Amino acid sequence: MIIKLTPQEIQRYNRTLWGIVIGGFSFVVLLLLCVNFGLFGALPSFRDLENPKSNLASEVITEDKQVLGKYFVQNRSNVTFSQISPNVINALIATEDNRFYKHSGIDFGRTFTIVLYNMIGHKQGGSTITQQLAKNLFNGAQGAHNPVKRIIQKLQEWIIAVRIERNYTKEEIITMYLNTVDFGSYNTFGISSAAATYFHTTPANLTPEQAALLVRMVNAPTLYNPIRHPDKALEGRNFVLYRMSQENYITDGQYQEFKARPLGLNFHPTDHTEGMATYFRAVLKKDVQKILEEKSIVKPDGTQYDLDRDGLKIYTTINYDMQQYAEEAQHKYMRELQAQFNDHWHGYNLRKAINNYDLLIKQGMHRSDRYIALKQQGKTDEEIMEDFNTPAAMNIFTWRGDIDTTMKPIDSIVYSKLTLRNAMMSMDPTTGNIKAWVGGIDFKHYKYDQVKMGTRQVGSTAKPFTYAVAISNGFSPCMQVNNVPDSITIPGSKPWAPNSSPSETKPGMLTLRTALAYSQNWITAHVMKEVTAQPVATLIKKMGVTSPVPALPSICIGSFDASVFDMTGAYSAFVNHGLWTEPTYIVRIEDKNGNVLYDNKPRVVQAMEEQAAYVMTYMLKGVIEEGTGTRLRWKYNLTNPIGGKTGTTNDNSDGWFIGITPQLVTGVWTGCEDRDIHFRSTRLGEGANTALPIFALYMKQVYANTELGIKKNVDFAPPKSGVTTVLDCGQYNQQQQSQPGTDEVDKKLGF
Known part of the structure; x- marks a missing residue:
């Protein structure tokens, strides 16, 4: 059926249709205008x-x-x-x-x-x-x-x-x-x-x-x-x-x-x-974050910069390849060392063999996230102990990668306590630029940074500071001292003298260079007696050690604590002609548009005379050529100019090695979280075994990468004004014999 529309109806329908179209269009235009003028919310300017x-x-x-x-x-x-x-x-x-x-x-x-x-x-x-x-x-x-x-x-x-x-x-x-x-x-x-x-x-x-x-x-x-x-x-x-x-x-x-x-x-x-x-x-x-806050560095609108949101660019001194080499060296050797440590303690009753064992485990438990969470839930001590003695699923660190396992939480505390820790820092001694920084063994599981945030007893790595004061006072590396105990009288206290293990003591008359090379406590104490403690403590502070260093004779054998950061920076002054340049890792900070917000200028201090610093590099080379660091030569085949000092603290709790080359100074520390847990023998626990190999593995890779510009055939540069200290001991002895009255003076001083 066909419906015919009248002209009037057609006209009415057309008007309606066009009205809808025009009305709809007008509505959209009006809506767009409302949106444009922000009636439905402000638009971006x-x-x-x-x-x-x-x-x-x-x-x-x-x-x-x-x-x-x-x-x-x-x-x-x-x-x-x-x-x-x-x-x-x-x-x-x-x-x-x-x-x-x-x-x-x-x-x-x-x-x-x-x-x-x-x-x-x-x-x-x-x-x-x-x-x-x-x-x-x-x-x-x-x-x-x-x-x-x-x-x-x-x-x-x-x-x-x-x-x-x-x-x-x-x-x-x-x-x-x-x-x-x-x-x-x-x-x-x-x-x-x-x-x-x-x-x-x-x-x-x-x-x-x-x-x-x-x-x-x-x-x-x-x-x-x-x-x-x-x-x-x-x-x-x-x-x-x-x-x-x-x-x-x-x-x-x-x-x-x-x-x-x-x-x-x-x-x-x-x-x-x-x-x-x-x-x-x-x-x-x-x-x-501290720099931005303390220096009041803010955005153009006056608000604080947010490091997680504002796209800043932080330019550092770290070298990507050298950082990788440092981490690889740590991983390779610490895996071997942990195996030595585990074998060393295998079969022992830890509770009987380790001092304060129960206290250490209790402290570790109380510091754990699990314990804190249970406490916040209102659990009693008995309920918490039951939880820690109930097997649970957990993820633990190993040198072969993290593993998922089931074990008692209290056993995981013991496992963590028996895990060796390690830290390492490498820097350019001239500029102070830090090239590599390895603050620990695994950040996911152990977040405490041991390079800058942590301090440990430094042991024999402190000895060069005492010898440096002596060299500055005219002592010669060729001076000889009888290696016997020599007590130091401390006002108000009993006389002090360090111990010296019979197996590590070299008897007889030794030169100062040989005494440092073999890390002889008695001769070091004798030198301390001559120069006194205050100048040594003053030098240590001038060389950038920020932790407390009391002016006591025992600092000559490293009784004070310091960080890897400070100790590595201190040794850089020996290489850098006596100048201590503040170790630095921030070059500048830019905003997202490339505007410089902060430009770092490291501090420089003349810590010691240039000639004394050069003589100390000669002394430290003796450690590698004839002393406790010789395995760099015979085991790792590093025969180029290298100096350094091993360090081992009481009961082998800490192992150190700080190595110096003309272009790099590198510090390495190894030990457990608690000092009461350590190797029981010096053969295994000394710095030559726990820290030096990491330095060696790192340097071998650094030298192999010629693009880094770290050269093996470069020796430490002597002062431009020349060296007046006689380093040839044969020539020194001839001079001493030709000077009348020398024997009497030496006898009086104990040389």
């Missing part, structure tokens, strides 16, 4: 567009311009357009917005294309890259599940997109987009973090198939996650490659070639407790 806010990770950068680590809430680092491979740009445009260079922020025609792709199973959004950027920067996902709010949000995105297009070039827009996009799991934001996480590379080096995989993750990072869903990720990657071929970014032959390749992942998730220099990064973060 021009200043906001110029300075879009996003959480940027702050980067720790080595001296050789490598990223050592990051501080972040979101692991995001910005890159420039030139630092992004064209493969990434092409993959993104082909898949997300193939008319990107033709529209002005909104592409209504794209909607129909997207509908077709969604119908065949390749889900895509209708927004342009510019609209997606607007959403990422200013709207996020708010209101996504509320239809009304989502409509308002969509209109806001349109307006912001148009504004972005007016204020930025296409290159800037696509760069900002790739810097802000979320790549899903593992706290990965931006193309730089994604490239590093999934392929351990930079955005500039991404291949077409790698770029395709990452671009496919943009719309559905969970669905196309290559770790969790490799099949879907492969399918998604190949779709992007197909789109690239359709848009003529790659040929059909290349498409077939890339499509056939495996995912080829090189997965490196970023974690604060993993990666290189974890202890260093933790110390550095606190220091940077």
Whole structure:
């Protein structure tokens, strides 16, 4: 049946239809105007567009311009357009917005294309890259599940997109987009973090198939996650490659070639407790925060900088390769040393063999996170002990990697107490620049930094300070002293004299150089008696040791505590012509735009005369040539100019070695968490066995890398004014014999 309409009815229907169209259009225009004027929420200003806010990770950068680590809430680092491979740009445009260079922020025609792709199973959004950027920067996902709010949000995105297009070039827009996009799991934001996480590379080096995989993750990072869903990720990657071929970014032959390749992942998730220099990064973060606060360094708007959000760049003195060599040396030798330690204690009743065993375990239990949590839950001491004696699943550290196991928590405390700790620092003695910093054995399990934060008794590594005062007072390395006990009278106290193990004592007349080389306590005490304690304590403080150093005779054999940081810095003055240059690891701090916020200037102190410092390098070379450090020669074949000093404290609780070369000074410490737990024999517990090998392994790798510029054939430079101290003992003896009255003077002084 055909219904005929009268002309009046047709006219009425036309008016109604046009009224709906015009009314709808007017409503949309009015809505857009309301959105534009901020009636539904303020839109970003021009200043906001110029300075879009996003959480940027702050980067720790080595001296050789490598990223050592990051501080972040979101692991995001910005890159420039030139630092992004064209493969990434092409993959993104082909898949997300193939008319990107033709529209002005909104592409209504794209909607129909997207509908077709969604119908065949390749889900895509209708927004342009510019609209997606607007959403990422200013709207996020708010209101996504509320239809009304989502409509308002969509209109806001349109307006912001148009504004972005007016204020930025296409290159800037696509760069900002790739810097802000979320790549899903593992706290990965931006193309730089994604490239590093999934392929351990930079955005500039991404291949077409790698770029395709990452671009496919943009719309559905969970669905196309290559770790969790490799099949879907492969399918998604190949779709992007197909789109690239359709848009003529790659040929059909290349498409077939890339499509056939495996995912080829090189997965490196970023974690604060993993990666290189974890202890260093933790110390550095606190220091940077302290610098920003104490020096009142604030953002242009007056607010405080947030290290986890504001994208600062912290330039450090650490050398990436040398840091890696230091960590490798520690891992290689500490694994062997721990095996020696375990065998050494195997079969012993620890409660009987270790002093204060029960107290140490109780203290360890009370400091544990488990104990603190149980206390906070209101558990009684009896309930807590029952918990600690009940087997539980836990993850523990081993030198072969972490393992998941089941053991009593109280046994895990014992296990931790019997785990050897180690720390190491290496620096340039001239500039003070620290090149490598290994603060402990595993940051995930043992977070206490032993380079700077921890102090331990220094033992015989303190002896060179006493000899340095003697050399400054005219003593000669060739002077001979009878190696017998010589008590030092302390006002108000009993006379003091150090012990000397019979097996380690070299009897007879010894030169000062030989006495230092073999670390002879009695001769060191004799020298202390001659120079007195106060000048030695003063020198130690001038050489940068910040921990207390009492002016007592016992400091000559290392009765005081100090950090690896301070002791390594102190030895640098011997190499640097008597100048102590403050050990430093921060070069400068920049904001995200490259503006310098802080520029570090290390302090320099003339700690001793240049000639005395040079003579001390000669003395310390004797330790390696004939004394306690000779295994550097016969075992590790380091025959180049090297000096150093081993150190072993009471009961072998601490093992030290501080090595000096003309271009590097390196300090190493090894011991257990508690001093009562240690090797029972000096043969195993001495610094020559617990610390020196790590120095040796480290230096062998440093010397092998010629690009570092650390040369083996360079010797310590004498003073430009010459050396008046006679270092040839044959010549010295002849001079002494030719000088009348010398024997009487020496006899009076005990030489």
